[in-house]
Amino acid sequence: MAERLVSMRGLSCHFPAAEAGVKLAAVDAVDLDIYAGEILGLVGESGSGKSTLGRMLAGLQQPSAGTLRFHGESDAGRARISSVQMVFQDSYASLNPRRRIIDSLMEPLGVARVSTRDKLSKAAKWLERVGLSRDAGERFPHELSGGQRQRVGIARAFIAEPRLVVCDEAVSALDVSVQAQIINLLQDIQRDSGTAIVFIAHDLAVVRSLADRTAVMYLGEIVELGSSAQVFSRPLHPYTRNLLAAHPEAELNSQGRHRRKVAPAQERRLPLSNDSGCRYAPRCSLAKPFCLRTPPALAVSEAGSEVACHRLREIEQYLASRAAKAHDDESSIL
């Protein structure tokens, strides 16, 4: 595999909670490596800690425990400023309303070293790259549509050639046609420049079409991690399986309707530092008494992905027997 770019070990970010002595474990003891030039998808329910993890990577949030190491950099804190960039859902909020687009674009190139002429030509090149006209550079943020502004946000993140870009819901507010343009753009940029991308999104299909590997988070922890093909076509963790079943597919069934299988509405929980056992156990249909007592660690599945579930082996056996049965049924028809 490619060279490691970032290593997280036991990385945590805890916030004060309502109860004294207890912390809100927004991100709890995450071990994760990011490789140079890969696109890593990050999915999971609202409040599972995806943005907090992304913000720690970009140096916008201080970890409360654990290590975050950037390989090949002696002083991680300093180097990170130029080597990690972030794209947010709302690029309007991250652009200065009183600056022309071209000026906002040149900003990440810094003050020293590069001449203004070089910066201008670089900014113009990136405008073109993201499909905007030169004239768009002369405008102010409010004079662009949402999709155009998002492209500016992306150009701005990549212009200084960072080694890692964190995209947090960067395409969620855009309609599908603009979304598709931006996904293709990200793939092209990543292929040409070899920048690694951490792509956080609610839309599972978008993540599948873009990410090489995908990590699934649940209440502050990674519960499944593997190649996107593996995670999306043969999900193993009960939470991942539940999440994928809830995805609205844009097609109709034979009754002319698409209906998702969803569990009835449930109260959401917060991850707390004094939780015991598996955090998914209260909602899990496969939970056993020991699940409520002992937290499961990530274990390697037969297919090579990593899954944090005590009942991983049984789930794998069940899926294998179901596949064999389907195969038998097929051959009995033949």
Next chain:
Amino acid sequence: MSLLEVENLSLHIGALHALRGVSFSLDAGECRALVGESGCGKSLTAMSLLGLTPPGAVFHADAFTLAGEVLPAQGSPAWRRHRGADIAMIFQNPMTALNPTQTVGAQLAESFVLHRNLGRREAMTAAVALLERLAIPQPAQRAAQYPFEFSGGMLQRVMIAMAVACRPKLLIADEPTTALDVTVQAEVLTLLAELQREQGTALLFITHDLGVVAEIADSVTVMYAGESVESGSVAQIFNRTAHPYSAALRAAVPSLKQDRRPEGIVGSPPDLRREVTGCAFAPRCRQRMAICEDTVPEFQCGEGQRVRCWRWHPDHPLRWREAENG
């Protein structure tokens, strides 16, 4: 006759011809999805159904009726009678629609006092009963909490219940689930469909998520550059997509099941501050013909489906419909 009739809706905001011919109808108990590219005028269409178009905007429609009654002029005080009672709206971000300094229970109760003529005490009881119905645990305590203490999905469920509790004839939902994760989204949609069916409310559902459309809508209107370009049942739109823009929109949807790279639509929509000659989609259309560039196609009726495209004009030969490039 349909509950809601909108025919050839047009709206000028200064030099911008934002809506240039939006037509659709809605029956009681029907759910129609309104889809289209960002900036095509979906929200403005919704705002005009509440009489809330921007001040100074010039409004015109050939038909604009609810239950046979012509709706008031934009900005007229006569709208007060309709808003909330006949026509209610749910917004994308429930946080902005609620008052952050007032408890959720008090705000629910107030809307009952206003629209259902309940007394203060009765209204509070009704509010708590409503929270209970939404499977929100400890409803009485929850009613005494402020909006920020609720999760996004829970708040959106409250907003929907609040809008529906006033028994409007027409409910407009503008991107009500885009800010939510898929599980919460599914919960919200289930609730919306349930309440709508129970009360026979007509629902206009604005979204850019075709997966959500497949799940909730009976019929679909596709908009492009301020006009409706295709209307039909959800089965027609999904199985017999007619307009090249609708087809492009479908090709842009990523799928969880296939490893297909979604295709973007090359180019951008026309500038509506200038006059559009010919078909507004022509510059981006892969099936464009000479006539498309200089003559505006009408919003024609086909087999139960209305399409604004020269290839689907009823008088024109069938072979027009097949693209030259296959």
